[in-house]
Amino acid sequence: MLEHLPPEVTVFEVGPRDGLQNEANFVVTSGKVRLIEVLAEAGLTKIEITSFVSPKWIPQLADGLQVATTVKLPPQVTTSALVPNLKGYELARKAGLRAIALFMSATETHSKKNINKTITQAMVTLKEVAQLARQDGVKVRGYLSVVFGCPYEGQVNADHVAKIVSSLLEIGIDELSLGDTIGAATPLNVIKLVKLLSTTLALNKMALHFHDTRGTALANVLAGLDAGVTTFDASVGGMGGCPYAPGAAGNLATEDLVYLLESLGIKTGVDLDKLVTCGQIAQEILGKQLPGKYLQAALAQRSGPTAKPRRETNV
C-alpha cells in the first residue's frame, strides 16, 4: 500500500456552496466573501463559491450573484458555481464565472425526490447548458451523487453508474465528481468503482467527493489515491452536515484531507495553518462549532499551551 502515490493532488473546495447550502444559519454576503477570500489565501485554487439555484430551494445562497461579483481573488484561483438550468447558467455568466458545475443523481428515486426530474429529463437540461458552456469556453464540472449508496434505493449498481457517466461524457463535461452523498463508501467499493469507471472516464477527469458520515472518508481517500484519482472534494471545517441524517457528519473537512495528503508527502499547495484559520472564520460566520477533527484539535492547541493530561495512565 501507498507505494504509488501521486506527487500532487488537487483539493477542490466546495464549502461555500455545498457546505453553506446545508447549514441552517444564513450567512451574510460579506461573511461568504470573506470566507472565500481567506480560502484562496490559504492556497486553494478551485473553489465552488455559490449556486444559481432558485432561492425558493436554497435561500442560503440567494445572494450568489452578489458574492460572485464581490470576491477579489488572485488569477490562479478558478471559481465556479452550481447551475441547475439555463437560467442559472445565465446568472453564472452574468457573474463572470469561467466554470460551472452541473448536477445529476445516480438513481431515479433520488433524482425525482431531489430535483423532481427523471435522470433522462435531467440529462436533457444538462445537455442544453453544457452545449452553451462549450460555445462560451466555460469549463463544466459534473456532480454525480449517490454513486456509493442511495438514501432511497440503498445499494447502487455500478454498471448503472457507468452508463450515466458515459451519458455525461457525451454531453461534454470536463470533469466528473463522484458523490458519496450519504457517506456509504468504503475502501473496497471505492477501488472497484474507480477501476470500473476509469475505462470510460480518464482518471485525471475524475474527482471523489466523500462524506464522513461513518468515519471512513480518509480511508476512502487512501483507496482513491491507490486507484489513481488525483482530485478530491472537501468542505472547510466539514461544513454542511449530512442532508439525510441530521446530526451526523457530512462533507469531508478540507483540513482533514490536506493533513492526510501532506502527511503522505503529496503536495496540495495549501497552507494547513492558514486553512485552520479559514475553519475558525467559518465557525464565526456560522456561529457554531464545525465537525472537522483536525480543525478542532488545532484550535484546542492554539487556545493555550499543551493541555495537561487529566490523569495518569493515558494510553
Next chain:
Amino acid sequence: MLEHLPPEVTVFEVGPRDGLQNEANFVVTSGKVRLIEVLAEAGLTKIEITSFVSPKWIPQLADGLQVATTVKLPPQVTTSALVPNLKGYELARKAGLRAIALFMSATETHSKKNINKTITQAMVTLKEVAQLARQDGVKVRGYLSVVFGCPYEGQVNADHVAKIVSSLLEIGIDELSLGDTIGAATPLNVIKLVKLLSTTLALNKMALHFHDTRGTALANVLAGLDAGVTTFDASVGGMGGCPYAPGAAGNLATEDLVYLLESLGIKTGVDLDKLVTCGQIAQEILGKQLPGKYLQAALAQRSGPTAKPRRETNV
C-alpha cells in the same frame, strides 16, 4: 492496496477503562456493569473493564473491584484491567481477573508527567508485576503510549521506541498495544513503525491503539492491516476524548472500526447493530452525545424513516 487482508481481526474494547477514565461524568457501578455486559453480547471477546489505579488519580474507576466481581459474562470473553503496580495487581487477582494490562510511556517527559517516574523506574515496577503474573498464569498486555508523537516532546524516534519494546518483551508481556495517544499517527508512519518493530515483536502480539484526533484513525487502520497487524483497540462510541486537547476527538470508536473491517470482508465476530445499541447505552449512562460517527449516523437512521433531503442539489 487491500490485496492481502487478514480473514479476521480482533477488536479489543477499551471503552469501560480507557474511555470512562477520561470522561468527566462519574458512571455508577450498575451502569458500568450493564455496558460491559452488552458489549459482550454484541460479540466483543476482549474487554478491558476497569483499572486498579489509585482513586486519587482516577476517581471515575474507584469501583473497579465491584465492577469486576459483579459483571456476568460468557466464558469466551476475556476481561482485563489496567494495573499500575503490585497493589493494583493484587486487586486484579482479588477480582479474579485472568488478564491484566501494564502501562509504559515511550518518552521520558510523558512518563514523568503521567506517572512521575522515568522509563527505567517504571520498567522496574512493570517487571515485578509481570513476573508475578507469569507465575500466576495471568496474561499480560502492555500499553506503550505516545509512540507516534508526544504532547511534550513532539516527534518520537522510532529506534527509541524499538528499544523500549525490546525491554517490555524481556520482562515477559504477551501482547503490546502501540498507543497513538495524541492522534498524531498517519498511514505512512504506521507502516514504517510496524515494519521496524515487527523484527522484534511478532505481528500476532502487536495491537494498534489509534485516536481519531485528526480524523486519520481508520486510514491508519487500513495501513496497519496492510502491514499485517490483526488486533486493534477501540472504545465504544469513541468514549474518552483526547486527554491533551479537550474538545477534540479521542479514542477510535468501536462502531467505526467494526464497520470498516466488516466492509473489507474481515470477520470481527461483532454484531454492528447490537454495537450501536451499546453506544446508545454508553450515551445514556454518560448523559452526553458521543463522537462516534457510525453511531451518530445509525442513531439518526433509527430515530425515524430516512430523513427528507432539506433541499435540491445535494451532492
